Amino acid sequence: MKKLLSLLAASLLLGCVSVADAGHTVDVAVINRSTGERLQTWRYEGRLYVAGRPGDRYAVELNNRSGGRILxxxxxxxxxxxxxxxxxxxxxxxxxxxxxxxxxxxxxxxxDEVAAFYFTALSDSYAARTGRPDNVGVIGVAVYREYVEPRVDYEVQSLSKSAPAAPMAMPQGAGANRDEATRAQPMEKRLGTGHGERIAAPTQSTEFRRASSRPSEVIAIYYDSHANLVARGIIPAPHRPAQPQPFPGGFVPDPRG
Known part of the structure; x- marks a missing residue:
């Protein structure tokens, strides 16, 4: 069995409305650590997107919805x-x-420590600074269920054999090339993830045996700046009147103080 890193159990508040991608096994959300908010997800042509802001620290929230351990x-x-x-x-x-x-x-x-994720220009991203800029702009989670020893029923063992397990299929679109519109954007205008300051994040090792050599599901969340996502039609553009309005205001506001 291969030793893998295990998260320490941590209870998080559930007061916020979740905008996570609801996978079959795990929910994934992007948290703005600067504000504590979950970033809203936008679905476009079968993909999920979030809008980041340069300089904001973020975290990837994982929620195991299953009844067993997962990797x-x-x-x-x-x-x-x-x-x-x-x-x-x-x-x-x-x-x-x-x-x-x-x-x-x-x-x-x-x-004991991690270097903070933060949104930054593509050229400043950790991937670009280590010579790997081609896949900047996507967060991925591959999920594996844990292997469980089959329960042997000795009374019926001689009468039948277990049917072979069906192969696990990769989710549709997993591993597909990113759309040409994304690749065509200038590098300096797209967002990536930087390598920030050290922060405390203790963890420990554990043993985990995968139930299959292929993940049971793969979740991908793409990200870019709000302006770029609007320009690409992923986030609807705010409505603006066709002509300038001479009296755009509403009712009389209360005085200050």
């Missing part, structure tokens, strides 16, 4: 958030207990 392999801009390697679903990840909700706030630097 979540987190990639940011095509880079594994634990090892710093070019991301692959087979790499190390975070193990969550049933019902556990936790936040990943940065690049893992040690068993």
């Amino acid at each position: 979540t392999v987190l990639s940011v801009d095509g880079v594994n958030a634990i090892s710093g390697q070019t991301a692959a679903a087979s790499q190390s990840g975070y193990v969550l207990d049933p019902g556990q909700r936790s936040e990943i706030a940065g690049w893992r630097k040690s068993m």
